[in-house]
Amino acid sequence: MTAAATPIAEARPRVRRFGRLRSGGIGLHTVVIVLMVIWAVPTVGLLINSVRPGQEAASSGWWTAIFPPYQFTFENYAHVLEQSNIGTNFLNSLIISIPATVIPIFVAAFAAYAFSWMEFPGRNVLFVVVVGLLVVPLQATLIPILKLFAGWGIAGTFLAVWLAHTGYGLPFAIYLLRNFMGSLPREVFESAAIDGASPVTAFFRLAIPMSVPALAALAIFQFLFVWNDLLVALIYIGAVRPDNLPLTVSIAGLVTSIGGGTEFLGAAAFLSMLLPLIVFFALQRYFVRGIVGGSVKG
Amino acid sequence: MEERIITAIIAVIGVPAVLVAYIWGTEQVLRIFPEGLKPRLRPWLWMAPALGLLGLFLVYPMVGTIIASLQNTTGTEWVGLENFGWFFGSNDALSALKNNVLWLIFLTLFTVGFGLIVAVLVDRVRYETAAKSVIFLPLAISMVAAGVIWLYMYQYKPPGAVQTGTLNAAVGALGAGPIPWLQVQDFSVNTFMLIIVMTWMWTGFGMVIISAALKGINPELLEAGRVDGANEWQVFRGIIFPLLVPTLVVVGTTMIITALKAFDIVYTMTGGNLETDVIANLMYKQMFRVGEFGRASAVAVVLLLAIVPIMFFNIGRFRAQEAVR
Numbered sequence: 131m132t133a134a135a136t137p138i139a140e141a142r143p144r145v146r147r148f149g150r151l152r153s154g155g156i157g158l159h160t161v162v163i164v165l166m167v168i169w170a171v172p173t174v175g176l177l178i179n180s181v182r183p184g185q186e187a188a189s190s191g192w193w194t195a196i197f198p199p200y201q202f203t204f205e206n207y208a209h210v211l212e213q214s215n216i217g218t219n220f221l222n223s224l225i226i227s228i229p230a231t232v233i234p235i236f237v238a239a240f241a242a243y244a245f246s247w248m249e250f251p252g253r254n255v256l257f258v259v260v261v262g263l264l265v266v267p268l269q270a271t272l273i274p275i276l277k278l279f280a281g282w283g284i285a286g287t288f289l290a291v292w293l294a295h296t297g298y299g300l301p302f303a304i305y306l307l308r309n310f311m312g313s314l315p316r317e318v319f320e321s322a323a324i325d326g327a328s329p330v331t332a333f334f335r336l337a338i339p340m341s342v343p344a345l346a347a348l349a350i351f352q353f354l355f356v357w358n359d360l361l362v363a364l365i366y367i368g369a370v371r372p373d374n375l376p377l378t379v380s381i382a383g384l385v386t387s388i389g390g391g392t393e394f395l396g397a398a399a400f401l402s403m404l405l406p407l408i409v410f411f412a413l414q415r416y417f418v419r420g421i422v423g424g425s426v427k428g
Numbered sequence: 429m430e431e432r433i434i435t436a437i438i439a440v441i442g443v444p445a446v447l448v449a450y451i452w453g454t455e456q457v458l459r460i461f462p463e464g465l466k467p468r469l470r471p472w473l474w475m476a477p478a479l480g481l482l483g484l485f486l487v488y489p490m491v492g493t494i495i496a497s498l499q500n501t502t503g504t505e506w507v508g509l510e511n512f513g514w515f516f517g518s519n520d521a522l523s524a525l526k527n528n529v530l531w532l533i534f535l536t537l538f539t540v541g542f543g544l545i546v547a548v549l550v551d552r553v554r555y556e557t558a559a560k561s562v563i564f565l566p567l568a569i570s571m572v573a574a575g576v577i578w579l580y581m582y583q584y585k586p587p588g589a590v591q592t593g594t595l596n597a598a599v600g601a602l603g604a605g606p607i608p609w610l611q612v613q614d615f616s617v618n619t620f621m622l623i624i625v626m627t628w629m630w631t632g633f634g635m636v637i638i639s640a641a642l643k644g645i646n647p648e649l650l651e652a653g654r655v656d657g658a659n660e661w662q663v664f665r666g667i668i669f670p671l672l673v674p675t676l677v678v679v680g681t682t683m684i685i686t687a688l689k690a691f692d693i694v695y696t697m698t699g700g701n702l703e704t705d706v707i708a709n710l711m712y713k714q715m716f717r718v719g720e721f722g723r724a725s726a727v728a729v730v731l732l733l734a735i736v737p738i739m740f741f742n743i744g745r746f747r748a749q750e751a752v753r
Contacts (some may be wrong), residue, residue: 132486144590147685147728156553158553159553161549161555162549162550162559165480165546165549165559165563166559166562167557167565167630168736169562169565169566169597169628170562171581171594172566172575172577172578172580172581173565175568175580175594176576176577176580177576179580185487188592189590189592190590190592190594191590191594191597192580192592192594193597210468221432221433222432224436224499225433225435228440229439229440229443231448231629232439232440232443232444233443233444234440236443236444236447236448237447237477237478237481238460238478240451240474240475240477241474241475241478241479242475242478243474244474244475245475246472247728248467248474248557249468249471250467250468250471250472253471253727254750256475258743258746258747260482261743261746262740262742262743263482263486263487263743264742265685265738266486266732266735266738266739267488267685267688267689267708267728267731267732267735268689269689269708269711269731270489270490270493270728270729270731270732271485271486271490271493272493272715272728273492273493273496273715273724273725273728274488274489274492274493275485275489276494278484278489278493280430288435288439289439291699292439293481293485294485296481296484297481297484297485297486298476298485298486300480300481300482300485301486304478321605322699323555324666325580327476328455329455329470330451330452330454330455333451333598338668343538348643357570357572357705358570358571358572360570360571360572360691360692360696361691361693361712362691362707363711365712365715366717368716374432377570378570378572378692379575381572381573381576382572382575382695382696385575385576385579385665385696385697386556386699387538395576395579396576396580398576398746399572399576399577400573402570402572403569403570403573404567404574406568406570406571407565407571407599409568410565410568412565414501414561415703417568418522418564418636418640420728421633421637422636422637422638422640427708
């Protein structure tokens, strides 16, 4: 579904074709390459400036550093890690993201299995409600939940953000998994039931192993969503427990306190991008599948 | 420090263990019920954790927000539509609303348009995978990081000084003076600069979905058109584009929601100052800077009302898909 288009094999290839349309000329390549450069420049600029000495970055553009003499340094990174709490924030981001990824996947998998392979009255209506909840803006839930957390005495804790992210991530998780599990072959589950397998056995032995692609896509999607989140952490951890804040909130704080465009900010921002970039390059295929699977049903 | 790592490990291992034990336990509990009742009870037990969390974190607070929007700040008195009266009478709120309309129109237009163009163009080159990765990458990073990246792009130094911002250096190379991009309020230039950042991030989203739909088009259909003498533009206009319209609608509705909820970029890059505010940031400010919970709730309800039509549109689309299934 997401694999690159393969050249269409022909017995006598007179015209070389790639993909659905005929290959274009030099104009096409120029446009595509210009687009690639435009899209890459902002990130490359930040990366280069983050490894330049402060004075250099302040007095000349990042593009001048591409040419010799080279003066690259990691002192900005050292400074950020020593002088600010970025190291702690990085750890906090991890502590927030991993449980907030794992918990909703389990909860959603159970619900998705029930929606896919169990008969009960109101099944369709209930799933329509889930589809409706997909688009609820978080903003419409913040104040009552904040009061709830304050009442329970967990405002500012990791538990609060885990719970919130689980709730917010569930509609998409249930939707994606139900669409995938529902498209598994019916015969598999029927013959398992005839052989006397309980729904629990069928779930763990059949449904889960067969749904690994969807589960992987969902895990990456939810992880990136939570890792990159600003609003949820800002509201529920916010000023209550500054020592629990994730990277996004502290970097946004750095922008307002020291202003944009300093070399330290670039280093901090790049540290926050490190994990998403690794996930992106290693697991891009699954990430794409999560996005495509959530929007258009195959 | 160790304490929080231990908590996280307990959460990662303990919570799933409890959930698995719960599902296994339901089967044991069901044993005491007569055979006929089991299939009727079982689905509810499987869905209970999800339904509980959805109810607690989405349904209940939504109702709570609607109620709070009709009350005073402390929630002690009913004030009718007073908070909404404030919203539609406040210049700041109306300016934020106007900006959200700009976001909605242009972010949707840009991401769907660029997404379509890029998907169709890269389909015809051999380095398609590499090209798509480059366009898609910004979607993996946070909007805060994207905000920082673009603060470098938009950086402004007074005329005469060396321009270290990429955009002003480019403008300078063309012989024009530096422009303080995020401060120009005429024609909402600064808001457009923020929309461009989001376009940079979200074009990849449109691209991958449109590209997946493009790959699903039967090549024989296109070949038939070519045999009939259609040129590449006519093949695109007459065959590919009509087949892609449903996909463009899907991407468009997602982008409309993204535009309505826009917050991170504005919060990070301008803080909503200089007429760049949007409703999500307005709500945040009413909540935490001013402590006006009633007004903040009214802002959230306005946002919710704007999204309701899309909610019903999506449900209708889902039902149509299910009918085909």
